[in-house]
Amino acid sequence: MVRKLPGTATKKIKAKKPIPSAVDAQAGYVRSEDAPLLPPPPSEVGVTGWLYKNIFASMSDFSSISAALKSAFIAVLTLLILYFLATQTIGLLDFAIFSAVWSDPEGLKRQACWTVEQGGALPAGWHAACWPFIQAKAKFIFYGAYPTDDLWRVNMTYAIGVFLLAWVLIERLPYRKMVGALLLTVYPVMAIVLLTGGAFTISTGTIGGATILGLALISIGRLGKAGYITGALGDLSLVAGVCGWVVIAFAVVLAIFSIDFDLEAIDTRDWGGLLITLVVAITGIVASLPLGILLALGRRSEMPVARFLSTVFIEFWRGVPLITVLFMASVMLPLFMPEGVNFDMLLRALIGVTLFSAAYMAEVVRGGLQAIDKGQYEGADAVGLSYWQSMRLIILPQALTHVIPGIVNTFIGLFKDTALVSIVGIFDLLGAAQSTLADAAWSTPVQGLTGYLVVATIFFIFCFGMSRYSMYMEQKLNRSHKI
Amino acid sequence: MTQPQNAVTQADDHNKVVSMRNVNKWFGQFHVLRDINLSVDKGERIVVCGPSGSGKSTLIRCLNRLEKHQDGDISVHGIELNNDVKNIDEIRREVGMVFQHFNLFPHLSILENCMLAPIWVRKTPRAEAEEIAMHFLTRVKIPEQARKYPGQLSGGQQQRVAIARALCMQPQLMLFDEPTSALDPEMIKEVLDTMVELADDGMTMICVTHEMGFARRVANRVIFMDEGQIVEQNEPEAFFNNPQSDRTKLFLSQILGH
Numbered sequence: 001m002v003r004k005l006p007g008t009a010t011k012k013i014k015a016k017k018p019i020p021s022a023v024d025a026q027a028g029y030v031r032s033e034d035a036p037l038l039p040p041p042p043s044e045v046g047v048t049g050w051l052y053k054n055i056f057a058s059m060s061d062f063s064s065i066s067a068a069l070k071s072a073f074i075a076v077l078t079l080l081i082l083y084f085l086a087t088q089t090i091g092l093l094d095f096a097i098f099s100a101v102w103s104d105p106e107g108l109k110r111q112a113c114w115t116v117e118q119g120g121a122l123p124a125g126w127h128a129a130c131w132p133f134i135q136a137k138a139k140f141i142f143y144g145a146y147p148t149d150d151l152w153r154v155n156m157t158y159a160i161g162v163f164l165l166a167w168v169l170i171e172r173l174p175y176r177k178m179v180g181a182l183l184l185t186v187y188p189v190m191a192i193v194l195l196t197g198g199a200f201t202i203s204t205g206t207i208g209g210a211t212i213l214g215l216a217l218i219s220i221g222r223l224g225k226a227g228y229i230t231g232a233l234g235d236l237s238l239v240a241g242v243c244g245w246v247v248i249a250f251a252v253v254l255a256i257f258s259i260d261f262d263l264e265a266i267d268t269r270d271w272g273g274l275l276i277t278l279v280v281a282i283t284g285i286v287a288s289l290p291l292g293i294l295l296a297l298g299r300r301s302e303m304p305v306a307r308f309l310s311t312v313f314i315e316f317w318r319g320v321p322l323i324t325v326l327f328m329a330s331v332m333l334p335l336f337m338p339e340g341v342n343f344d345m346l347l348r349a350l351i352g353v354t355l356f357s358a359a360y361m362a363e364v365v366r367g368g369l370q371a372i373d374k375g376q377y378e379g380a381d382a383v384g385l386s387y388w389q390s391m392r393l394i395i396l397p398q399a400l401t402h403v404i405p406g407i408v409n410t411f412i413g414l415f416k417d418t419a420l421v422s423i424v425g426i427f428d429l430l431g432a433a434q435s436t437l438a439d440a441a442w443s444t445p446v447q448g449l450t451g452y453l454v455v456a457t458i459f460f461i462f463c464f465g466m467s468r469y470s471m472y473m474e475q476k477l478n479r480s481h482k483i
Numbered sequence: 484m485t486q487p488q489n490a491v492t493q494a495d496d497h498n499k500v501v502s503m504r505n506v507n508k509w510f511g512q513f514h515v516l517r518d519i520n521l522s523v524d525k526g527e528r529i530v531v532c533g534p535s536g537s538g539k540s541t542l543i544r545c546l547n548r549l550e551k552h553q554d555g556d557i558s559v560h561g562i563e564l565n566n567d568v569k570n571i572d573e574i575r576r577e578v579g580m581v582f583q584h585f586n587l588f589p590h591l592s593i594l595e596n597c598m599l600a601p602i603w604v605r606k607t608p609r610a611e612a613e614e615i616a617m618h619f620l621t622r623v624k625i626p627e628q629a630r631k632y633p634g635q636l637s638g639g640q641q642q643r644v645a646i647a648r649a650l651c652m653q654p655q656l657m658l659f660d661e662p663t664s665a666l667d668p669e670m671i672k673e674v675l676d677t678m679v680e681l682a683d684d685g686m687t688m689i690c691v692t693h694e695m696g697f698a699r700r701v702a703n704r705v706i707f708m709d710e711g712q713i714v715e716q717n718e719p720e721a722f723f724n725n726p727q728s729d730r731t732k733l734f735l736s737q738i739l740g741h
């Protein structure tokens with residue numbers, strides 16, 4: 001206004017109330033040429049800018065006594081925190097690296113990590129990591145009691161898994177969707193066969209029966225598609241067709257499991273250490289996300305039965321501690337089973353952990369669904385997308401992007417909760433490491449610290465990796481808010 | 484597209500795109516649509532106006548089942564609108580809708596927004612869907628924005644994308660639910676121009692709007708609604724110059740008075 005019509009504007013302002021003369025002189029002022037574009041002050045850019053903004057901004061104000069006191073207080077606090085961080089970091093590095101015992105060439109075992117007072121050769125007051133102990137126990141910490149001759153099977157499972165996963169995660173590579181499908185379908189079957197040895201006793205009758213059932217269901221689906229079955233039964237027949245393929249896939253998996261690949265059978269009771277942690281965590285993560293999504297959709301469904309069942313499921317599993325779930329799985333479940341039926345303990349724990357985290361996942365996903373505007377549902381409906389299409393193409397991609405932090409939070413929680421399976425006699429990473437501490441041959445004051453340091457580091461690497469990848473995903477998928 | 488076993492085609496309905504008979508709807512206790520009778524012929528352009536809360540939006544949202552009517556018969560494009568999901572899907576394929584707040588899909592690019600429904604609902608091959616999408620984006624004059632995301636466009640551009648998205652399904656009927664109400668004044672024109680062009684091409688349209696200039700220029704018929712009823716309908720000249728009911732007169736004096 002002022003720029004366009006300086007005269008009238010000034011008059012109006014004048015008419016309303018008297019303005020101090022300095023302002024008055026400016027009120028009618030109009031720029032006759034553009035103001036120059038100036039570079040930002042040094043406190044805004046570059047190294048000095050960064051230092052100023054991040055460190056000195058809060059402690060460089062000495063204009064009054066109170067401001068100076070505040071600046072001084074913050075400066076002292078900063079120094080104290082820096083000192084604390086430095087001593088802690090140095091202490092950790094000293095413990096883990098500089099003062100640590102790295103090798104035990106003479107096979108002294110515990111004596112290699114003993115000080116003079118304790119009967120060893122190390123100087124008095126020595127207190128640092130005893131790595132030979134970890135070297136000696138590494139196999140147990142990473143693989144548990146898995147037979148040494150067969151460790152290649154575990155390593156091969158890891159290698160193939162890492163290879164496929166890397167392929168899916170690196171965006172420049174081709175066929176990523178296909179590799180992803182492989183990772184979710186063929187890989188688990190292969191991993192189970194490799195790790196357990198396969199050759200389960202499954203009667204040919206079961207496989208044959210499943211095959212026939214599957215084929216029958218598929219034919220019903222075909223008939224429905226061709227229009228021979230109409231009405232409500234027609235819809236059911238289409239569902240039957242889909243189920244048929246699932247049953248056939250199941251039969252194929254059973255058939256593969258029954259094949260004898262000439263691998264030695266290794267009971268899951270012999271699995272342990274990091275292997276167990278990864279098996280439980282990865283199965284839990286991969287299975288709980290889709291299950292959680294289904295539960296969340298169910299809880300928001302307009303069908304009362306689906307909503308009721310989902311709510312009951314979620315509230316039940318959220319209302320029970322994981323330890324209780326695991327105890328139930330290990331103690332109660334066998335009581336309900338018929339005589340002679342033995343359900344693998346690891347499998348029971350896996351199911352328990354998966355259902356438990358699926359309930360949490362469902363609530364995280366539901367939070368994301370609630371953030372989606374009603375207009376998105378209506379937009380999807382109006383162009384004629386079906387319920388599942390609109391969920392898959394419109395609603396879930398947005399909802400899940402919103403709640404990536406929550407989803408990864410649940411994943412990380414699940415990864416760390418795997419440590420609880422040790423209370424039902426499954427030796428996960430922590431359980432395995434802890435059990436090595438009982439070995440008197442390595443009994444030293446630093447034995448426990450060294451073991452726990454290793455466990456903590458491994459947990460941290462995995463959890464931190466997930467956290468970083470989730471932040472990367474968040475940034476990558478955040479295009480809806482890009483302006 | 485219409486499968487004979489689903490369509491309730493009546494002999495005299497051949498030219499009829501919409502027919503509503505004695506339609507009633509309630510939101511809880513509130514009787515929002517009261518005994519609506521309306522029929523729209525192919526190529527007709529209807530403008531629905533009325534005070535807020537009069538049921539205009541609800542009326543057109545009943546036509547593609549975004550709202551469910553409880554009583555009466557609605558048929559669109561000869562297909563009876565009832566609880567049969569197949570019929571609803573079929574009607575939605577033939578009816579395009581443009582919303583007040585655009586309702587574009589923010590996680591998809593402009594082009595993907597337009598290609599989505601043809602690919603997934605009409606099963607159009609990808610290349611062809613892209614061709615269709617580019618055709619309609621060109622028609623609403625923003626082909627150069629195809630690779631951008633909705634968040635990067637102005638309101639007027641977004642609304643034109645929304646029109647293009649609806650057109651990509653090549654509908655028989657277009658519904659506009661206050662398409663310019665959320666726009667800045669300078670952007671209203673570009674959207675209205677697009678709608679005028681669409682009308683000139685012979686598209687059947689039902690448009691809820693307060694743009695009376697648009698109504699005068701484009702509509703065959705203006706419908707005035709108040710308290711859930713169709714109070715008056717007439718050709719635009721007669722409607723604006725010679726309103727019959729007092730309520731219409733009051734409404735017109737209020738919106739044209741300033």
